[in-house]
Amino acid sequence: MNTPSGAPTFRLEAFSDGVFAIAITLLVLEIRVPGPGIHTAKDLWSALGDKWPNYVGYALSFLVIGVMWINHHALFEYIKRVNRPLLVANLLLLMGVGFLPFPTAVLAEHLADPSTRSAATAFYGATLVFTSMTFNLTWWIGRKERSLLGSELPQRGLRTITIRYAVALACYAAATGIAFINVWISLSVHLVLALWNGFSERAGRDS
Amino acid sequence: MNTPSGAPTFRLEAFSDGVFAIAITLLVLEIRVPGPGIHTAKDLWSALGDKWPNYVGYALSFLVIGVMWINHHALFEYIKRVNRPLLVANLLLLMGVGFLPFPTAVLAEHLADPSTRSAATAFYGATLVFTSMTFNLTWWIGRKERSLLGSELPQRGLRTITIRYAVALACYAAATGIAFINVWISLSVHLVLALWNGFSERAGRDS
Amino acid sequence: MNTPSGAPTFRLEAFSDGVFAIAITLLVLEIRVPGPGIHTAKDLWSALGDKWPNYVGYALSFLVIGVMWINHHALFEYIKRVNRPLLVANLLLLMGVGFLPFPTAVLAEHLADPSTRSAATAFYGATLVFTSMTFNLTWWIGRKERSLLGSELPQRGLRTITIRYAVALACYAAATGIAFINVWISLSVHLVLALWNGFSERAGRDS
């Protein structure tokens, strides 16, 4: 009765892994080497120190993308087969992930400037809101067409995941709004959210 | 009688997946961070808004490459073994895919300029025409040497794929020509083509 | 009694392989093409020769990252399952690996300048110290929760790996300190360390 529809997820996972791995590794390219006007060791240390917004952006986005990869991984332990709408939703998800090096670079460029850093942080948060929406979309498509899911998943597990994804989206949206009040609180929310998602065990296992 | 010739496609698919995943993720590198002349939040939002041609180019090429990956995936559900001509044809295909970040950047640079955007859009379209030709070539090689195909594929399925690939090539060529009349129609054709290819189920299954 | 906890390592290894492969290949992007002020073959050869610090940086970091990949590979012949803390530790490890193109570029930019090269070499070494610490952390997490390890590993093998990882960390720290005395000795230590790690057989097999 539960005949599988759609194709297996193997190559989709491999392709997605590739995009996650590349996006996370491209982050470093946005950190420019201190220019030719450096003539003493002290100048170099100082110039390397001045790049702290780049290190903050690199570390934060590395964690964010890394934890998104972990969650993507977890998602496809439930979704066992893919149809075309799911492939396209996953493509939108990867579009958000692949875009992240750009808002990260914008954030790094403006984080030290009090007059523009709120805008840069909000732009960064908006990208995460988009990505979180595509995670929700991918999950909804998978949940709706039950035959795409593995058979062992209990009803309560499904609900738990749905709630967690919705909560994450709300937190990303909140953090984006908070950027206009205080960028450090906004970025801390992103960090805590990444660590919470990274360390908590999978929903399906808990239930 | 149908002894397999050629090697299995596993590593070819993994290598191709890699090129698709990298090309799609490199697209973001063409979006430059707004320069140092920005001093207010309003300036930054305005500068980020002025980058709309970059976002259009990023989103369009992400979809185009993503859907090409989906179709490449589908193609190698039929082609089960590879010989050297097919490897080289696939290499030409990847050469087109890997080149796309360049015309995308050209498009993004010129899309806001009425006097050069037709040329930029035609150049973009020409790259897709080339890539579509290599898709056709790969398929023709696979179809000709029947022993490379999986055994379960019906004659009608073969014909359906052949026709679809030829139609896609004609559409890409038409969109390239239309670029000289109206770039928005040209780009819309590319978008619709990507969505049509992305959402329609595989030909072999339909027949 | 030894029921497996955590998930299998397959996708973690694939993702990590991706980050290693991308970081190692991005190294070349930091070598800029000699500019437009070159008009004779002699000028070009001279300009290409002047880039020797880039070649040193490229070759050294290629070996360092490559050998780290070999060791990561070896590590996950022991660690057979992953839990969330191990995933996050591995993410920190990849954060160090993915960062390496930046200190490599800093090193290449300053290696020919006697007044700044000590600082650049120390910065480079500090990144390796961080990465080595994350290797130790990943191993400690794996070793502590015995159920993550493969069952065939003898107690003595565990101890050997623990010692080797601690020794490597001490050597990286020493090399970083030596950078302030003599950069060539410091870089030689990094090179010897990479070759020693690269050529010596796995600890688990030796015991």
Add this chain to the structure above:
Amino acid sequence: MNTPSGAPTFRLEAFSDGVFAIAITLLVLEIRVPGPGIHTAKDLWSALGDKWPNYVGYALSFLVIGVMWINHHALFEYIKRVNRPLLVANLLLLMGVGFLPFPTAVLAEHLADPSTRSAATAFYGATLVFTSMTFNLTWWIGRKERSLLGSELPQRGLRTITIRYAVALACYAAATGIAFINVWISLSVHLVLALWNGFSERAGRDS
């Protein structure tokens, strides 16, 4: 008597595939978008046309790296297990492959300039000589320790591969020398060599 030594090649092949796929896709990044001084469609077409050395470099290196990947693939149909020397030799091989985007960019920058293109072409060829040497080295290590090879390989097949690799190295060296006489002949030799390697079936099968 033929107990396998060394580890299986799976992850080595995946890692190598990654480096090949990334190096081949990074080639496009060296093609810069025509600058802001372009105001008419004619100017843009002309600027895009002036980039022909970039297209030549892109196409040639794409074929060269792609065919090296095919040959690497073929090599590891014979070499079934890896030991540490072979891992390090393979790392040197990847170091040559990963370096290729740089000489390709140098070639593209100077190919239109009669006074510097010989040097640029020789530099390009020298990189291929290095890479070919590492291919030979990898094969020699594999051949020497017979237990690393698959058991089905006949003695004559071994000899055929050894000869082919040596011939390829000699051709690369010849092409590099010819660059000082005529760059077009030199580049044609590289092209023909790539096509010959790409289209000819594997040595082991022929014998």
